[in-house]
Amino acid sequence: MSIVVAPTPNPNALKFSCGVPVGGPATYVAGAEPEEEFARKLLDLPGVTSIFMTADFVTLSKATETDWSAIQTDAIAILDEAFPV
Numbered sequence: 001m002s003i004v005v006a007p008t009p010n011p012n013a014l015k016f017s018c019g020v021p022v023g024g025p026a027t028y029v030a031g032a033e034p035e036e037e038f039a040r041k042l043l044d045l046p047g048v049t050s051i052f053m054t055a056d057f058v059t060l061s062k063a064t065e066t067d068w069s070a071i072q073t074d075a076i077a078i079l080d081e082a083f084p085v
Contacts, residue, residue, distance in 0.1 A: 002085075003076045012049075012064055016075060017057045018083040025054035038082035045071050045078075 004017040028034045029050045030043055042051050042058070047066025052059040058079060062071055 003079045003083075005072060005076070008059065010061070013059055013061045014068065014072065014075075015057050015059050016079055018079055019056055019085045020083050021056055022053045022058055022083060025052070027052045036082075038078055041078045042075060045074055047071055048075075 004019075006015045006017065008015055023036060026034070026039075027050060028039055028043060030048065032043060034040055034043070039051055039053065042048060042060060047062045047070055048060055049063055050061045052061075060071065060075055062068065
């Protein structure tokens with residue numbers, strides 16, 4: 001199963017379902033140094049302001065001026081690598 005992306009009520013947040021446990025619950029904001037390598041990589045993506053992870057999904061929040069097309073493909077690649085199914 002690949003990563004499934006779904007909108008949230010917040011247009012500046014997307015839910016990335018991984019199909020396997022991702023850890024957490026945990027929330028990290030830009031500038032944080034999470035222990036999880038995939039979380040560090042996600043926070044390093046330009047425009048990402050925070051991540052929330054729990055159960056089998058990760059929710060990314062972005063800056064209002066950032067377009068999802070600049071983030072989504074890279075986020076999927078990071079999560080696919082971290083959580084191969």
